[in-house]
Amino acid sequence: MAKKGIPEWLNSSLWSTTSSPSPVVDDRPLRHPPAATTVAPSPPIVERPPLSPSPSAISTSPSPPLPVRPPFKSEINDLQNGSGKDGPGTETPAAEDISRKTQVVAELSKKVIDLKELRKIASQGLPDDAGIRSLVWKLLLGYLSPDRSMWSSELAKKRSQYKQFKEELLMNPSEVTRKIDKSKGGDSNDPKMESPRVLSRSEITHEDHPLSLGTTSLWNNFFKDTEVLEQIERDVMRTHPDMHFFSGDSAVAKSNQDALKNVLTIFAKLNPGIRYVQGMNEILAPIFYIFKNDSDKGNAAYAESDAFFCFVELMSGFRDNFCQQLDNSVVGIRYTMTRLSMLLKHHDEELWRHLEVTTKINPQFYAFRWITLLLTQEFNFVESLHIWDTLLSDPEGPQETLLRICCAMLILVRRRLLAGDFTSNLKLLQNYPPTNISHMLYVADKLRSK
Amino acid sequence: MVLVLALGDLHVPHRAADLPPKFKSMLVPGKIQHIICTGNLCIKEIHDYLKTICPDLHIVRGEFDEDARYPENKTLTIGQFKLGLCHGHQVIPWGDLDSLAMLQRQLDVDILVTGHTHQFTAYKHEGGVVINPGSATGAYSSINQDVNPSFVLMDIDGLRVVVYVYELIDGEVKVDKIDFKKTSTSNSAP
Numbered sequence: 001m002a003k004k005g006i007p008e009w010l011n012s013s014l015w016s017t018t019s020s021p022s023p024v025v026d027d028r029p030l031r032h033p034p035a036a037t038t039v040a041p042s043p044p045i046v047e048r049p050p051l052s053p054s055p056s057a058i059s060t061s062p063s064p065p066l067p068v069r070p071p072f073k074s075e076i077n078d079l080q081n082g083s084g085k086d087g088p089g090t091e092t093p094a095a096e097d098i099s100r101k102t103q104v105v106a107e108l109s110k111k112v113i114d115l116k117e118l119r120k121i122a123s124q125g126l127p128d129d130a131g132i133r134s135l136v137w138k139l140l141l142g143y144l145s146p147d148r149s150m151w152s153s154e155l156a157k158k159r160s161q162y163k164q165f166k167e168e169l170l171m172n173p174s175e176v177t178r179k180i181d182k183s184k185g186g187d188s189n190d191p192k193m194e195s196p197r198v199l200s201r202s203e204i205t206h207e208d209h210p211l212s213l214g215t216t217s218l219w220n221n222f223f224k225d226t227e228v229l230e231q232i233e234r235d236v237m238r239t240h241p242d243m244h245f246f247s248g249d250s251a252v253a254k255s256n257q258d259a260l261k262n263v264l265t266i267f268a269k270l271n272p273g274i275r276y277v278q279g280m281n282e283i284l285a286p287i288f289y290i291f292k293n294d295s296d297k298g299n300a301a302y303a304e305s306d307a308f309f310c311f312v313e314l315m316s317g318f319r320d321n322f323c324q325q326l327d328n329s330v331v332g333i334r335y336t337m338t339r340l341s342m343l344l345k346h347h348d349e350e351l352w353r354h355l356e357v358t359t360k361i362n363p364q365f366y367a368f369r370w371i372t373l374l375l376t377q378e379f380n381f382v383e384s385l386h387i388w389d390t391l392l393s394d395p396e397g398p399q400e401t402l403l404r405i406c407c408a409m410l411i412l413v414r415r416r417l418l419a420g421d422f423t424s425n426l427k428l429l430q431n432y433p434p435t436n437i438s439h440m441l442y443v444a445d446k447l448r449s450k
Numbered sequence: 451m452v453l454v455l456a457l458g459d460l461h462v463p464h465r466a467a468d469l470p471p472k473f474k475s476m477l478v479p480g481k482i483q484h485i486i487c488t489g490n491l492c493i494k495e496i497h498d499y500l501k502t503i504c505p506d507l508h509i510v511r512g513e514f515d516e517d518a519r520y521p522e523n524k525t526l527t528i529g530q531f532k533l534g535l536c537h538g539h540q541v542i543p544w545g546d547l548d549s550l551a552m553l554q555r556q557l558d559v560d561i562l563v564t565g566h567t568h569q570f571t572a573y574k575h576e577g578g579v580v581i582n583p584g585s586a587t588g589a590y591s592s593i594n595q596d597v598n599p600s601f602v603l604m605d606i607d608g609l610r611v612v613v614y615v616y617e618l619i620d621g622e623v624k625v626d627k628i629d630f631k632k633t634s635t636s637n638s639a640p
Contacts, residue, residue, distance in 0.1 A: 174451040174607040181629070209614045209625045210453055210603055211476040223481050 101127040108135060113146040115139065122393035123445075125386055125438070131295035133385070137287070140392045141313040143306065155302070162266075162305035169269045170262060173208065173218045225269070228276050232264045235281040243381065245289060256292065259304040260284060263311060277322040282376045284311050286385060317398055321372045336371055336403070337363040343407045347447055351414045359422045366429035370406050374398075378409075378432045386437050390444075401444070408444035409435075452529055453481060455504065457601035458488030458537070458565040459585035461514065462496050466587035470599050472623050473586065473616070477503050482603070484528060488565030488583065489537035490514050512537040512565070525557050529606045530632060534559035538566035538582070544593070547573050550580050560632055561604075561611070567591060570600045570615060572628055579630050581613065588618065 103121050107113060118139060126133045138144045143158070144151055171179075210219045236257050240246040246260075247253055263284060268276040287310050291303035299306070326332035341363050345352040355361050369377055374391065376384045387405065394401040410417070412435060417425050455477070462468060469477075482504045489512025491497055497517070500507055511520035524535040534557040541549045545567040554562040562580045568591035570584035584600035591597060600617040613628040 172451045174605050174612070177612065178607065178610065209616075209627070210481065210605060211478075211614075211616070213476065226480075 100124060104132055111148050113139060115146050119393040119395055123390050126389045134290045134294040137290060137392060141310045143310050158309055159302050159305040162308055165266050169266050173222050176218060228268050229265060232261055232276050235278055236260045239281050239285050260288060263304060263308045274319055274323050279373050282373045286388060287311055337367045340367050340403050340406050343403055344410055347407060348411050351417060354418050359425055361422060361425055365426055367406060371402060383437050390441050404444040404447045407447055408440050411443060412440060452483050452606045454484045454486060454528060454604040454606060455482045456486050456563050456583045457586040458583055459490045459568050459589060460496055460587045461490055461589035462493060465589035469587055470618050472618060479503050486535050486563055488563060492516050508535060510535045510537050513539050523557060525559055530609050531561055531606055531611060532559040534562040536564050538564035551575055554578050568594055568597045
C-alpha cells in the first residue's frame, strides 16, 4: 500500500542519503552484472514490493536536468546512470559540464544578455572557472545591467561611490579634524618657529573634542560605533577559519579580512535600523570570495566595492530575518519558519507530523540557521556556492527557493527522521549529513507549487 | 589616533575632595589609551580610580605622594613621539622654561609634561613642547591660591599631536585646542 500523501517518485530509496549505504551495497550482488536501464532500481526497492511501478515512474519523469555532478557516493551514480536517463544517459558528467559551460559563455558573450535565459542556465549550476560565476552573480543580483555596453560606466560610477563611502564613514575623528584644519588654513605653525619660548597658539573651539558627550559629536559617535566595530571584527576573524583565503596570518588573509570589515562597517553605518547582526559575515563571505577570485584582474581589484553592492542587494531581500523587532511579525523569521513547516506538511504530511507533533522538534531549532545564513553553514564552501547558484537564479526569488531547498533537505533524510526521536533527529538536523547537492536541488525543484 | 590623558596635582584628600563632577562625567573608560600623571595624587584610591579609566597608567612621584615607589622621571614613546614625565618640584626655578628645557634635553623627549605649579601652560621651543596640565582638582599650590581645575588630552596621530585643554572656569568646562606638528628632523642624536 503506497503511503498516503507521498508522491511515488519520492519514495524510492534513490533519494535517501547515503549515510545508510548498507541496504544499497548489499543489493548490488543481487543484480545482474549488466545493469539494464529500467531493471536496475528494482532490487533496492525489493523491500517495498508494492512500489514496483516506481522505476517506470522514474524513467517516464523528465530526466533530471541536473547531471550527476561530483557524485558523493559512486553507488548513487551507478543507480542514476542506470535509471531513467533516456537520451543523454551515456553522457559522462564531464561532458555535461562542458556543454553547460559553453552555453553559459555563449549567453554571456551576447551584447544584450537575456536574463531569463541566463537564469535557466544558471539554476542548473555554474562552472567553477574562468570567472564565470563572478559575472553571472553580478548580473543576477542586478549589479550589472543586461546591456553589455553600459557596464564600464555603471561599474565606474558604483566603484567611485563606494570609495566615497569609505572616505566619509571609515575615517576616524582625528583624520577628519586634520582635513578640516587643512582646508581652513594652512600650517601656521611655521611662522612662529623662530621665536622660542612663545606660548603656542591656542584656538578656542566649541567644536568637537574627544571627551564630548554630545549626540552630534563626531567623537562621541565614533566611540559609540566602536562597539559595533568590535563585534564585526570578532565575527570576521571567525569566518571560515579553515580557509586560507579568510583566516591565518598571511598578508592575503589580513587584507581580505580588512575588506570584509570595511564592507560590513559601511553597511552598518548606512543602515542604522539594522546595523550589524552576527551572521551577515557569513552571507558576505561567498560573495567576496567569488569576486576576489575573478580571473579578470581588473575586477578582482575592485572586489570589495562590487561585493558591497551585491551584498546590499542580497540583504535587501533577507534583512527582515535579521531585525529583532520583526521576529514575530508577518515578515519576520518566525513566520518564514512557519511557512517552511506548512510547505513540509503540504508535501510530506507524515514526516511533518512526526517532526512537529510526535518528536516536537520546533523548526526554530534547526531552520533558523538554515534560513538566516542561507545554508552557508550546513554544507562545505564549494557546495554552498552551488546552492547559491540556484538560489540566486531562480525566478521565484531567493526566499521561496530557500524554503523549497530546506524542505527538500528534510525530505531527503526522512527515513532517518522517521526512525529517530527528539535527540537523534535534532542532532541530525543540526549537523546535516553530506549529501549529493544535485539530488537535493532536483528534489527542491520538484517541490515547486503547481 | 592615540588618546593620552595628562593630569596631576590632585592633592586628594588633603587639599581637595575629588575631581569636579563635570570632569568625572567626561572621563569614561574605553576612550583613552594612556594616562600620564605628573604626581601628587596623593592616595591609592585616586590611583585605582585612574586605573579604571585606562589600564595603562604612568605616574611620577610628587613631593606629597604617599606611594614612595613612583619614579622621579619617566619617558615613554607613543607613536612617533617621545614623552617625558616629571613632577617639576625638582626643577628650580619652578615652572621656568629654561630649566624645563634643560630637563627636556636631558630626557631627550619631544613632549615634556610637568606639573607642580597648578597652572596650565604650554610652551614651544626648539621643536619640543613643554606642557603643564595644571591641577585637575583645582587644589591650591604654594604659589597660587586661586586655581582653575584643568587637565590635558593629547591626540597623537602620526607626526601630529592635537592638545585639547579642558579647564573649568566659573563652573563651565572650556575646551581649547593646540596643534603641534613634529618636524622629522627635529631630534638630533649626539
